[in-house]
Amino acid sequence: MKYWCKFLCIGLYLVVFASVICQAQRKEKEVVYRDYTHMEADLLDSLKQDDVKMLFKGVQALRQQAQQVKENSPVCLEPRPAEKKKLRSQDMIEKRRGSVLTVNKYHRAMRHPEGVKGWATAVVLSEDGICVSNYHVFWEFLDPTAKLNPQDSIMFVATEEGRVYPITEILSFNKSADMSFFKIDTRGDVLTPMPLGNDLPAGTSVHLLSHPEGYPYAYTNGVVMRTITSDAKDPFARRMELTVDYAKGSSGGPIMDDCGNMVSMVSSICTIFYSNQPPYNQQMNVKLTIPVSSFRRLIQNKDK
Template sequence: MKAVTLARGTIAAAVGALALATGMHAWPQARSCMDRAPSTSQGADFVTVAALQSLAVVSITVVGAGNERAFAGAMPPSARGGQGAGRGFASGFIFQRDGYILTSAHAVTGAQTISVATADQRRFDAELVGLDRRTDVALLRISASNLPVVTVVRRSELCPGERVAAIGAPFGFEHSLTAGVVSANPRYVAGGNAVPLIQMDVTLNPGSSGGPLFDEQGNVVGMNSMIYSATGGYSGLSFSLPIDIAMRVAQELRATGRVTRSHIGARTQPLTSELAPAFGLEAALGALVVRVDADSPAEMAGLRSGDVVLAVGDAAAMPYAEVQERVASASSGSRLNLRVWRHRAPLTVQVRVAPDAPDVAPKLVARAETGEVRFGLELAERKGVSGIGLLAPGLYVQAVSGSAQRAGLRDGDALLAVNDVQVAGLRDFDAAIRSVADSDTVALLIARGSTRSYVPILPRVFGRTTLTP
């Protein structure tokens, strides 16, 4: 789950066609919402939704290089000169029976390996088909068939007050459901690349990223993306990407592995009802230019800060989102006629459209199938008596990689047992794992501070079936 920090006012996301510079604006759909037939329910009962739709919700574990921990909830990288890597959690949902899964791009950025756990407790290594940082969408694929899928409704006209529910794995707690109401739709968040979002009061936490947002009928209407917070924790403001946008991006990622857009090099924000009078306009329509990139098509066309792009082509004044979409979807190399408002007078500016550089999904690191020594653990024995500020005698993790890293072990963990066999040193540990096969699951008893818990080391050969196009 990506957090927008109030103190810094930033979001880690890529710049789009006309990037939003400031403001957090909504365009209420008051008329269409008033015409909406009232719900017959007195409050949504999401029990059936959870029982049916959660079968298609997956939990995602990501091991990354440690240099792009954009998602919250990740363990810190190893302190040994970057030898270790962070481990984090996210959510996702299956939307096609042949193994295609949607999740958040920020949750898998920088990943070395991605594993997916389905509702029936099967685990798979996932292929990263493609990602798009602008909309924060990533497409994964696992080698499976006849999977349960969510029901998707391609609608973005959710009204404030409608009840919605999210299912995901906050802090790794799988298939957790939280519910609330839509607060505003669409909402444009500062630094959010002019992407319309569904604002709600549904509780999201680290690990919720990429999970589905359901309406009262159990249809997926959004993909949970981020919160807005002064502390990094949930404070009542959460955001979901409308599902029609997510599905459109997913289709392009599946077809080509990347999303192709255009830009003109102008950074804009919505022209609000508060700002419109300052520019001599009555209607809060159009895109207000706040910056023009050097050597960009916008600069060459003469656009400048303070211009209001009212419309693209001969159309009437457009809402901000429509101006954005017209530019982003224009063919690279084509020319657009922009209706511009400057110094309280209209003019037309012709601008050439340039291609955006698409996000390219990195190749994931293939996990070792055989020959892994001690599950990827580098261990050291500590002998002698314990004392104040000293570690107790025993077997400790010095560095971690491979299967142990994916399981969440980290430097400084004390290793106490293998399955039900106590271990006090390397000789005990090696004797305990001597008969372990790559197809076996092994439980390691770990002490981390004052906490003890068994951690499963999963079979080193699961999910390795080769994916075919």
């Protein structure tokens, strides 16, 4: 009888334990609904904090610094190595969203009230704040013929939680590859860099987490449709064309493989029309991205 009581107690304990585990698993899988409608207003409030104001340099100062940067300058960092374990899409989003930043502009009050405008996407490459985005995101600072918008006051990045980081300097760029490396002031935070993978052939599945205008942290996926070059002699002219969906604001967003490694970066869109005269009848959008091999050409490992 004693043995039966023991077995019964053990059985009841296992049932209770299994129930607790199941409840914990169900809780982990609960869908989180985020309110992004106040993101830009919250960022504006963050910029007005006294301990934050003093960290930022204006667009004129950033432009003066950027004008001193030479194209293809080496960027000293130790990239996060590629991971080999495949991730479910939902796990990839959670693991990589901390490495994906919004690029924003603060507009001073002129003809319109002051405000913050989401501009593009950037990816964290090092714990101390080296990031990458597109050349065209920073072209106003890098092109000596460009004119700054008089309403623009500062340019900065932010996390999904609203933590703002000043852009302190442009480190390097390549116009042909439409990429630009820059440094941010992490304000003492240790950031989570995105692991870098390798270029992918046509037919390979890919994933994107970016910020189409008005839709921050949107996930889409697709496949590599072609790998092309516009100049066989220029390795920076290579592109990976994708079926992944994105729009303005996604510029600089990370294209990832099934393991969540960054394999390319959003650059531009080429639209195919049935006719070059009205009615145009849009038929297809081809998405052009910058392969990760272009990044690696400018990255110089710290230990070298």
